[in-house]
Amino acid sequence: KRKKDDNSIIPQPIPFTDCEKIEAAYKFALFEFSSLGGSGPGSAQRAVLDLEIPLDQEDGKYVGQIIFNAKTETLAMKRRPASKLSAAFGGHSLLQRGYGDYKVEGEAEEMALGPVRHLIFVIHGIGEAMWTKDNSAVNSMVEEMNVVRALVHKRQSEIWKRECSKAERENRALPPVPNRIEFIPIQWYERIHCQSTSLMKSLNAVTLKTIPALRDIANDVIFDVLMYMMPDFCEETLDCVTTQMNDLYRKFHDVHKDFKSSGGKCSLVGHSLGTVIAWDLLSILKERNSFKEEEESGSHIPFNGSCVCSSLPTVGSNQAEEDKTWGPTLRKKMTATIPFEPDFTFFLGSPLGLFLSLRGAHGLFEEMRLLGEKASRVGEEEEEQSAAVVTSPFTLPSGSVYNIFHPSDPVAYRIEPLLMCPDTANADIPAPLLLATMESGLRAHNVAKKIGEDFKKRFIDTQPSFRGMFATFQGLAGSHDSTERDIDKRKAHKRKRNTSTIKFALGGESERVDFEIQQGVIDNQYWSAVSAHTCYFSNIDVLDLIIEETAIFDS
DSSP: OOOOOSBBBBBOOHHHHHHHHHHHHHHHHHHSSSOSSOHHHHHHHHHHHHHHOOOOTTTTSSSEEEEETTTTTEEEEEEESSSSGGTTTEEEEEESSSSOOOTTTTHHHHHHHHHEEEEEEEOOOHHHHHHTTTTTOOHHHHHHHHHHHHHHHHHHHHHHHHHHHHHHHHHOOOOOEEEEEEEEEEEOOOHOOTTHHHHHHHHHEEEEEESHHHHHHOOOOOOOHHHHTTHHHHHHHHHHHHHHHHHHHHHHHSSSTTTTTTTTEEEEETTTHHHHHHHHHHHHHHHHHHHHHHHHOOOOOOSSSOOOSSSSOOOSSSGGGGGGGGOOOOOOOOHHHSOOSSSSSEEOOOOOOHHHHHHHHHHHHHHHHHHHHHHTTTTTTTHTTTOOOOOHHHOOSSSEEEEEEEETOOTOOGGGGGGBOOTGGGSSSSSEEOOOOOOTOHHHHHHHHOOOOEEEEEEHSOOOHHHHHHHHHHHHTTTTOOOOSSSHHHHHHHHHHOSSSSGGGGGGTTTOOOEEEEOOOOOOHHHHHHHHGOOOGOOOHHHHHHHHHHHHOOO
């Protein structure tokens, strides 16, 4: 594929299934032209040129024809419509077998890193049907992951080179080369937005033809949320994502055969509505694990909030206890699950808090909290446990859980308040933590703001303590120091970031769940709201946190 502004060629990978077909055709061509071939040169060439390869990525609408240039000993593929009447149309795509002499942006950083040891599946959110259009100004998830992959590898390379320079100055051994992180996008929008379905035909028929730009927003963006709230389409979407994730997981292991044996890890990232899908996938996995534990132990393990609801509450009625759930509402129980337990899970710009509220999950989390509080008091002094169970013990099968949001993102909601008592006063709900990584730390204006808030709190609530203020300043400023990069420092910084009087079991090793992206010095909330929902994959703190988390698990 050639760039629009120059004649340079951009290598385009061929889908795995088509690659196998083309490789078989290549070997067939070599055999026919070799001395072992039963036909002469003329008939061999005709046999090769008559060979047609159905292309799976085009859903059978196109085929590929092999063209062999005996003079240059190269193969080319002509992509044309499958219909014989349209055989004259279609361009040529030059095929290259294996690695050749070409350069791709970010390839140098990628090749300098170690093998892939962390695989991250990324589930897209609302509006993907709009972002994949040719005239869209927003990157699709596939395009976004190509950018993220290059940025993360470049960032890893920069950090490693800086560590090597520091080690050389201090006459220490050079740090090991960081392992690569692979991002695989999971797409589900085609299941809902396939134009051939009767639902989409009906939707297109009733859509007014006026203000098409705004109509597209309703049909391509808001439509996703409404459809996912329907049990049938929710089940179809979860089945699509689960099947696709299992298939890609298997294909990835076919290519990287030593991934699992070498300690490779997998994680999960969801954006927008994709966070709800990720939550529901983990809910189904939690339910399966609970049933397995029950079968192995032979005892009944209470499972509050079934993932499957056979009936829905009537309109205008209070939600019945049996209708409350923290998982998806499905017509039938799902048997398939994702093939791994994530080492960490990121919810980016998540409306999950809204969905959990609508499902009545807050009451279920409170029941778990009360049961945990009651169990903790058995055989112990009540005064010692009075503040021990402040939050729900609810967890998901994931190492760490981060709910990361931009404060101006109109789609994002918090999760932590749902894990506390419903009667908790707003003043007693802990504020979300600022997302400060070891590499980037807190920005100077946020450090000053924190010091001011601490000074005000100490002055009003207690007596002002200049020693305590100085210690606070040292702690906040220390998070900006990025010189120490060994694994003990990473874990210490993680514990430091999560230092809080209130801890949430859902966060896992993170201990807190809600994290707020740092804003700029001058940042208008309403202007920021325009781009806040699409800023996560380009935010340096989010990328640094991914690198830090993978480095901790890899080490």
